[in-house]
Amino acid sequence: MQLVAKRTLQLVFVLVGICVITFLLVHMVPGDPARIIAGDRANAETIEAIRKSFGLNQPLWRQFLTYAGNLLQGDIGESMRYKRPVATLIGQFVWPTLFLTGYVVCLAVPPSVALAIASARKPGGVADQIIRFIGIAGMAIPVFWLGIMMSRFFGVALGWFPVSGYGKTFIQHLHHLFLPALSTAIWMVPVLVQSLRAALIEKAGADFVVAARAQGASEREIFWRTILPNAVLPTLNLFGVIIAFLIGGTIVVEAVYAVPGLGSLMINALLARDYHVVQGLTLMFAVTTVAVTFVVDLLSALIDPRVRL
Amino acid sequence: MRSLARIALAGLVAVGLSAPLTVSPALAESVIRIASPYPATTLDPSRSGAAGNIETFGQLYSRLLRRNSETGELEPGLAEKWEVSSDGLVYTMHLRDAQFSDGSPITADDAVFSLERVRTDKESALPSTLSAIESVTASDARTVVIKLKYALAPMLGNLETWNVGIVSKVDVEKRGLPAAFVTDPVASGPYMVKEWRPGEKLVLQPNPHYWRTGYPKSDATVEMVEVTEPETAAAMLKAGEVDVMRSVNWAQVDDLKATEGIDMRMEPSNIVFVVLLNHSREPFSNLKARQAAAYALDNKMLTQAVTRGYAKPANTPLPGSLDFHDDSYPGIVADMDKARQLMAESGMEGKEVKIILGGGSTNQQMGLLMQAQWQAIGLKPVLVNVDTPAWWEATGKGDYDATPTWWMNEVTDPDLAVRWALCGTCDSHAFNTFYDNKRIDELTEQGTREQDPGKRAGIYQEISRIATEEVSQIPLYYSPYAVAYSTKLKNLRITPAMQWTLEDTTIEE
Numbered sequence: 001m002q003l004v005a006k007r008t009l010q011l012v013f014v015l016v017g018i019c020v021i022t023f024l025l026v027h028m029v030p031g032d033p034a035r036i037i038a039g040d041r042a043n044a045e046t047i048e049a050i051r052k053s054f055g056l057n058q059p060l061w062r063q064f065l066t067y068a069g070n071l072l073q074g075d076i077g078e079s080m081r082y083k084r085p086v087a088t089l090i091g092q093f094v095w096p097t098l099f100l101t102g103y104v105v106c107l108a109v110p111p112s113v114a115l116a117i118a119s120a121r122k123p124g125g126v127a128d129q130i131i132r133f134i135g136i137a138g139m140a141i142p143v144f145w146l147g148i149m150m151s152r153f154f155g156v157a158l159g160w161f162p163v164s165g166y167g168k169t170f171i172q173h174l175h176h177l178f179l180p181a182l183s184t185a186i187w188m189v190p191v192l193v194q195s196l197r198a199a200l201i202e203k204a205g206a207d208f209v210v211a212a213r214a215q216g217a218s219e220r221e222i223f224w225r226t227i228l229p230n231a232v233l234p235t236l237n238l239f240g241v242i243i244a245f246l247i248g249g250t251i252v253v254e255a256v257y258a259v260p261g262l263g264s265l266m267i268n269a270l271l272a273r274d275y276h277v278v279q280g281l282t283l284m285f286a287v288t289t290v291a292v293t294f295v296v297d298l299l300s301a302l303i304d305p306r307v308r309l
Numbered sequence: 310m311r312s313l314a315r316i317a318l319a320g321l322v323a324v325g326l327s328a329p330l331t332v333s334p335a336l337a338e339s340v341i342r343i344a345s346p347y348p349a350t351t352l353d354p355s356r357s358g359a360a361g362n363i364e365t366f367g368q369l370y371s372r373l374l375r376r377n378s379e380t381g382e383l384e385p386g387l388a389e390k391w392e393v394s395s396d397g398l399v400y401t402m403h404l405r406d407a408q409f410s411d412g413s414p415i416t417a418d419d420a421v422f423s424l425e426r427v428r429t430d431k432e433s434a435l436p437s438t439l440s441a442i443e444s445v446t447a448s449d450a451r452t453v454v455i456k457l458k459y460a461l462a463p464m465l466g467n468l469e470t471w472n473v474g475i476v477s478k479v480d481v482e483k484r485g486l487p488a489a490f491v492t493d494p495v496a497s498g499p500y501m502v503k504e505w506r507p508g509e510k511l512v513l514q515p516n517p518h519y520w521r522t523g524y525p526k527s528d529a530t531v532e533m534v535e536v537t538e539p540e541t542a543a544a545m546l547k548a549g550e551v552d553v554m555r556s557v558n559w560a561q562v563d564d565l566k567a568t569e570g571i572d573m574r575m576e577p578s579n580i581v582f583v584v585l586l587n588h589s590r591e592p593f594s595n596l597k598a599r600q601a602a603a604y605a606l607d608n609k610m611l612t613q614a615v616t617r618g619y620a621k622p623a624n625t626p627l628p629g630s631l632d633f634h635d636d637s638y639p640g641i642v643a644d645m646d647k648a649r650q651l652m653a654e655s656g657m658e659g660k661e662v663k664i665i666l667g668g669g670s671t672n673q674q675m676g677l678l679m680q681a682q683w684q685a686i687g688l689k690p691v692l693v694n695v696d697t698p699a700w701w702e703a704t705g706k707g708d709y710d711a712t713p714t715w716w717m718n719e720v721t722d723p724d725l726a727v728r729w730a731l732c733g734t735c736d737s738h739a740f741n742t743f744y745d746n747k748r749i750d751e752l753t754e755q756g757t758r759e760q761d762p763g764k765r766a767g768i769y770q771e772i773s774r775i776a777t778e779e780v781s782q783i784p785l786y787y788s789p790y791a792v793a794y795s796t797k798l799k800n801l802r803i804t805p806a807m808q809w810t811l812e813d814t815t816i817e818e
Binding site: 029030031032033035036037038039040041042043044045046049050053079081082083084089092093148151152155156159162163164165255256257258260264265267268270271272273 | 344348350351356357358359362431432433434435436437487490491506507508509510534536537538540541542544545547548550551695696697698699701702703705716729736737
């Protein structure tokens with residue numbers, strides 16, 4: 001309960017901070033949303049009229065007050081160029097990103113666990129060496145390059161998977177997002193394996209393992225009941241960070257595979273200086289990050305009673 | 310036995326599930342998908358001159374006149390005929406019997422309302438096309454009377470530019486702004502909006518009330534899909550996920566040309582690539598420094614290097630496709646010795662030159678070439694990368710010395726082009742170069758009012774010459790549109806004024 005209260009308080013501070021900083025940053029970056037809206041040929045008077053209609057001619061502090069006031073009423077604003085509520089736009093783009101994130105998790109977690117265990121069984125053994133080598137290769141390949149190569153090979157040359165989009169049905173989502181999810185998972189698996197492997201090796205030599213062995217538990221029991229739950233904890237935290245990162249950070253993979261997700265929306269909004277969309281998205285990412293770490297903390301507490309202290 | 314039955318059942322279920330999947334492609338409606346990096350950002354024709362919007366407006370809104378997609382000639386649009394008074398001051402337009410996509414009649418009131426929005430609304434993106442108009446009135450339900458302040462030679466062409474599409478006055482007044490244009494505007498063109506997912510795609514469907522009977526020729530829906538990465542767009546085209554790739558990189562052209570089922574075409578445009586120079590501060594406030602910079606850039610070599618010879622080197626700062634353009638005029642022919650000599654005479658040697666570069670590989674290449682050439686004549690070029698909004702901010706404020714960029718003219722008449730790029734007293738500070746030549750300003754007004762084509766040719770050629778010799782901008786090249794099409798599409802292309810000929814398009818299976 002204390003954890004929940006502490007986290008909620010933390011959330012409030014984080015959000016206030018994020019709001020102020022994002023607001024200042026987007027407004028101070030050079031560039032004018034009115035120019036992007038009206039296009040290259042618009043003259044100065046037109047640009048000024050558009051700025052006025054958005055209240056951009058007012059002093060910054062007044063604009064911030066208006067923004068904060070709306071925010072307190074739960075209104076995150078309207079896109080300046082599309083004239084649609086930011087919440088509607090986020091609603092349009094969030095599903096591909098969430099689906100992609102879930103997909104990546106499904107593709108990445110089982111092999112990560114299996115590989116980490118195989119690796120940690122005999123540190124320095126043949127299996128371990130191979131897994132580590134492939135892992136380093138997987139991490140070193142840029143997602144951008146890998147994405148393009150896979151879409152060329154599996155999409156264009158072999159025709160097994162679509163190279164773009166999101167599809168309409170669940171099956172189509174699985175089909176369309178396979179390559180993007182795989183490109184991301186290939187980068188993610190080695191990170192998870194490394195963390196879990198290190199923890200497994202470390203815990204295998206821990207006092208409580210020796211104690212368990214002394215009490216006559218079988219090696220199998222020791223591994224599943226003692227070593228693994230203890231080793232999962234640090235990886236779970238890392239996993240939480242990665243999930244939060246994925247929701248806001250699938251930008252590259254979304255661009256390569258033309259997936260209409262939050263990453264595309266963010267880039268578009270930034271390049272158009274669509275202030276409210278950028279602010280709304282940043283706020284959403286912040287809330288998600290806090291929420292995900294909160295869930296991870298709860299899970300940790302469930303697995304390990306000591307965390308509750 | 311039981312396990313066998315289970316397998317059989319599973320098999321049946323699998324067949325049942327896959328059946329709709331295999332049947333659906335046959336039943337699916339036909340669709341033409343265009344991948345473009347230029348997004349639609351508004352459906353209100355008066356409000357934006359950005360490329361993606363210009364392309365869409367032509368599909369959604371008919372104009373009083375239209376351009377024949379084969380010949381490029383002006384012909385009757387929503388106005389079936391018109392009379393021009395002998396002094397050239399009064400245009401009387403007679404509207405045909407036509408309807409909006411909601412079935413309501415298109416009246417003279419709608420035409421007046423649409424033209425007034427472009428001409429007098431404060432947020433109109435390009436009012437200058439109609440700036441010669443004194444008044445627009447509806448004399449009856451089907452007649453529009455346009456009175457001009459002065460006789461304007463290109464007036465009819467200006468009634469065909471992208472922003473003067475006819476919108477429904479009743480609907481705009483009923484739903485209000487911006488609501489009338491946010492999701493499903495009432496259309497007067499060949500297509501209407503089926504669905505718009507901003508930032509993703511705009512889906513159009515044929516307008517059943519379109520005045521040209523029998524058009525669009527195909528009943529296919531049209532999807533304008535936003536794809537920013539050229540690599541992705543090319544993969545989508547090859548995999549058959551889109552049918553058209555709007556903006557092919559020069560480096561991709563040969564590969565797409567060699568791909569079966571793809572028709573890689575270079576289509577004429579009104580585009581010119583130039584280097585803008587900032588005339589409001591040193592070094593390029595100095596005429597000799599500008600000339601030196603121009604002589605140092607070999608635009609024949611540069612065009613070959615950057616566009617692999619697909620574009621044509623430019624001889625003046627105006628688009629080569631404009632009326633009265635003099636192809637035989639040599640322009641400035643690169644000469645490094647002369648460049649060095651001019652640089653020495655200018656006294657600007659050793660000055661820093663801030664070259665700002667917008668996104669895209671072309672700008673990057675161009676920037677590097679400019680840097681190398683100008684270093685060789687004794688300038689100190691510095692490259693600064695910016696994104697589009699920051700580019701506009703910097704050029705608008707004159708916070709730069711040089712920058713490669715491009716622009717296009719809506720029509721082939723040079724009036725608007727000169728006002729945009731060369732005239733110092735017009736709206737745009739000669740495209741943010743702050744170039745100002747009194748003689749050009751005078752000639753601009755003369756050219757607008759002159760009715761005799763022969764005399765106009767003389768005026769615009771003189772303007773081009775002055776601007777080229779004084780290096781208002783450094784001309785680079787005339788770029789065609791590089792567009793790749795699936796060979797199953799017939800009669801689809803993009804016109805020089807950036808309009809897709811979708812209503813003429815058919816699909817061959």
